[in-house]
Amino acid sequence: MKTVLITGASSGIGKALVQYYANDNYQVFAFGRDTARLEQLKQLNTNITAVSCDLTDLSQLQQVSTTLPMFDLIILNAGNCEYIDDPVNFDAALFQRVMAANVQSVANCLSVWLKKIKPYGRVAINSSSAQFLPLPRAEAYGASKAALTYLARTLRIDLQPHNIFVSVIHPGFVATPLTAKNTFAMPSILTTEQAALAIVKGLNKGKDEINFPPVFIAIMKFLAFLPRPLWRKLALRML
Ligand SMILES: NC(=O)c1ccc[n+]([C@@H]2O[C@H](COP(=O)([O-])OP(=O)(O)OC[C@H]3O[C@@H](n4cnc5c(N)ncnc54)[C@H](OP(=O)(O)O)[C@@H]3O)[C@@H](O)[C@H]2O)c1
Numbered sequence: 001m002k003t004v005l006i007t008g009a010s011s012g013i014g015k016a017l018v019q020y021y022a023n024d025n026y027q028v029f030a031f032g033r034d035t036a037r038l039e040q041l042k043q044l045n046t047n048i049t050a051v052s053c054d055l056t057d058l059s060q061l062q063q064v065s066t067t068l069p070m071f072d073l074i075i076l077n078a079g080n081c082e083y084i085d086d087p088v089n090f091d092a093a094l095f096q097r098v099m100a101a102n103v104q105s106v107a108n109c110l111s112v113w114l115k116k117i118k119p120y121g122r123v124a125i126n127s128s129s130a131q132f133l134p135l136p137r138a139e140a141y142g143a144s145k146a147a148l149t150y151l152a153r154t155l156r157i158d159l160q161p162h163n164i165f166v167s168v169i170h171p172g173f174v175a176t177p178l179t180a181k182n183t184f185a186m187p188s189i190l191t192t193e194q195a196a197l198a199i200v201k202g203l204n205k206g207k208d209e210i211n212f213p214p215v216f217i218a219i220m221k222f223l224a225f226l227p228r229p230l231w232r233k234l235a236l237r238m239l
Helices: 012-023 035-044 058-064 092-116 139-162 192-204 214-225 228-236
Strands: 003-007 027-032 048-052 071-076 117-126 165-171 209-212
Touching: 003 012, 003 092, 012 027, 012 035, 012 192, 027 035, 035 048, 058 092, 071 092, 071 192, 092 117, 092 139, 117 139, 117 192, 139 165, 165 192, 192 209, 209 214, 214 228
Parallel strands: 003 027, 003 071, 027 048, 071 117, 117 165, 165 209
Antiparallel strands: none
């Protein structure tokens, strides 16, 4: 039986991934914090083991990891989004929270779990299409996701001699509690099931970079290619 570990499993994209892999007869270790939602997740399929852990707390993570098996696949998906609404009174505490939830938590997971990946296994890091270009109010979220993409691309080089593959995921908008807070238009928004399927397909193909949905990503890449002053003019209209 294949084994997969998924973080951010109690909600959104992570929950859909857990359901997909459990139905595909993987043994799934589902990490989240919300114990009530993790309990419900466990009831869905006997292949699911739910683990409650704050991934920003390294000692807690080490403690709950002692009995974990070796994994074919680890998907580091947990994350949070907060926006900078008042840039002049820059909120350093908000910035720290977002970097802790999105970046330091991934570093913690890597430090404890890379040794738990089977030879020729894979670690996938969920970044965001937000990292392709500077978006208004996304100083913290965008910076955290750009950091994750850089981290994944570098790790891919350094882990190759150790026979561990690395994928980085850049989703467009997906309807989850994280995006439910957004008050702006979210073009090409996907369901969590559609997002999970796109991720699974990319991972099955052994893709280094999993970008979706394709048209949205093409537009993001085109906008990132524009001269910066022109992009700034367009972005100011989004405020
Ligand atoms: N939705 C989108 O449009 C979109 C687009 C691009 C990228 N992403 C990325 O996709 C990932 C999943 O997002 P989502 O939209 O599915 O959001 P979500 O429904 O809000 O789920 C976030 C998950 O992360 C977990 N989490 C957050 N902080 C944690 C921490 N410190 N320790 C452990 N678990 C923690 C949450 O656990 P609890 O709820 O149990 O605390 C929850 O399971 C995130 O990394 C996000 O940045 C999302």
